[in-house]
Amino acid sequence: MSGGQASLLHFYVFNTEYGPKEGEEHKKILFFHPPDVDIDTQVKRIGLSEAVTRFAATFSDKPCQSMHTQxxxxxxxxxxxxxxxxxxxxxPFKEKVKDGQTVTEYRDDHVQDSVFECILRQAYKMFKLFNGTFTTILMRADGNVDSLKQRLEHFYSKYLLTLKLPQGDILDVFNGITFLPLDKNTYLRIQCFINTLEATFPFIKYTSFLYNEKLVWSGLEQEDMRIMYRYLTASLFPTYLEQELQGGHSRQPSGFGHYGKFMTGPPDLSDDKNMGKVPRVYVNTEELDEECYLIVYTALSATICLLVNVKSPMNVALCRKLDAVLGPQMSKLASDIGEQYSKRVAALNTADPVFKYLYFNHMNLAQQTTVHIDLQKRSGVNIPLDILRLLGDINADLTRDNEDGETMVKTTSDYWVVGKKSEQREFYVVINQRSANLIEINDEVKRLCNTYLNSIFFLD
Incomplete structure (x- = not known):
């Protein structure tokens, strides 16, 4: 018998200032999962967590981050x-029979603190994107805690079902953005298109442009774009594609001479009464927790995200005007970008499969990897899982020291694993080459850097 994967046991949110008197400890609880746990157990668990964090605070200025048990x-x-x-x-654990007795072996190294800490932070940031901060919610509700509890329940009861904890890895730590390199003329055309669009429709406050789930342009602050990118690529795009494959959407020309469609917004522009689903999001570009409508429009493989201030009235007639402008121009841009993109993909596919790499830049959140088969769906990896965990361990070491450095490891399975950190950039290479020595591996890493990392944003 084995429990080979990590699974979620509990997830809760509490406030240490609530319920200060004995017998009122339950008032601290704002959200608890699973919901069928009795209130006494909830209070005990939250009490233990509060005790652990307070105890740890006596030894360090940094807050407690994790607690290990068997x-x-x-x-x-x-x-x-x-x-x-x-x-x-x-x-995760595995049960073995040893000397006639069943022994349980717990695989502590399969659960990496850095990965799960980032998954927890991601859970907060995703909540904040659609609801604003806890403090802002309370301010809007005149301090009514029930309002916050309702928001937490509504969001996390669904969000926690989407967590894929066994697939958590170093990409969750980076939570980066994959950019699409373009030639400068095409990039300028897209920028001019966006500037004209925002001038024509002044109610559009911020805009982002993506192609094939890769970011080309964004008018948002980095952290806002980072969480928005995660939502788009991990949730909205896959859901839309699934509906499309089931026949929920049509890719045929809409009758306006283009292939454009609203992902969020009116599903049928001829129906004035149906605006469809238009999410509200909170960004922090010009002001704290600025509330905006999120209108997402796609044509072929190009997608544009329009953030509209909620004070601006949104209706189907306005969306028809948007469609008339977006549809033809987005279709043309998507076609032109597609030619460049297909050539680049063909060139990358000729690369030596022996080498897998992962790159992340802390300054602009740019991320590239060939380690994952499908970056957004996390459908698999090209390297053994123990090697993937080793990447996470090397990253944790480099982060802990907070200095530039390099680590080279040769595993018992004859994989070479190299991790480099320099000037806020991290680069990891996995090489399956049994006969190589340290000097040869070092030369190969330099070659890979020069080959793949000189065109993050622009093609030569």
Whole structure:
């Protein structure tokens, strides 16, 4: 028998200032998963978490981040003053028969703190994208805690079902953005298109442009774009594609001479009464928790995200005007970009499959990888899982020291694993070459850097 994968045991949010008197401890609880846990157990778990974080605070200026036990791993995060989020994960195990007795071996190394801490932070940031901060929600509700509880319940009861904890890895730590390199003329055409669009429709506050799930242009702040990119590529795009494959959407020309369609917004422009689903999001570009409508429009493989201030009235008639402008121009841009993109993909596919790499730039959040088969769906990896975990361990070491450095490891399975950190950039290479020596591997890493990382944003 084995429990080969980590699984979510508990997830809860509490406030240390609520319920200060004995017998009122339950008032601290803002959200608890699973919901069928009795209130006494909830209070005990939150009490233990509060005790652990306070005890740890006596030894360090940094907040407590995790607690290890034989069977579980707890990670802690204080996103706002006095608000704590806690996630408890099971440790994978395997049962063996030894000397006639069953022995349980827990695989503690399969659960990496850095990965699960980032998954917990991601859970907060995704909530904040669609609801604003905990503090802002309370301010809007005149301090009514029930309003915050309702928001937490509504969001996390669905969000936690989408978590894929066993697939968590170093990409969750980086949570980067994949950019699409274009020649400068095409890039300028897209920029001019966006400038004209925002001038024509002044209610559009911020715009982002993507092609084939890769970012080309964004008018948002980095952190806002980072979480928006995660939502688009991990949730909205896959859901839309699934509906499309099931016949929920048509890719045929809409009757206006183009292939454009609204992903969020009116599903049928001839129906004035149906605006469809238009999410509200909160960004922090010009002001704290600025509320906007998110209109997402796609044509072929190009997608544009329009953030519209909620004070601006949105209706189908306005969307028809948007469609008339977006459809033809987006279709043309998508066709032109597609020619460049197909040539680049063909060139990359000729690369030596022996080498897999992962690159991340902390300054602009740019990310590139050939380690994952499908970057957004996380459908698999091109290297053994123990090698993937080794990448996470090397990253944790480089992050802990907070200095530039390089690590080279040769595993018992004859893989060479190299991790480099320099000037806010991290580069990892996995090489399956048994006969290579240290000097040859070092030369190959330099060659790979020169080959793949000189065109993150622009093609030569």
């Amino acid at each position: 069977q579980t791993r707890q990670v802690f995060f204080e996103p706002e003053p006095c608000f704590w989020m806690v996630m408890s994960v099971s440790i």
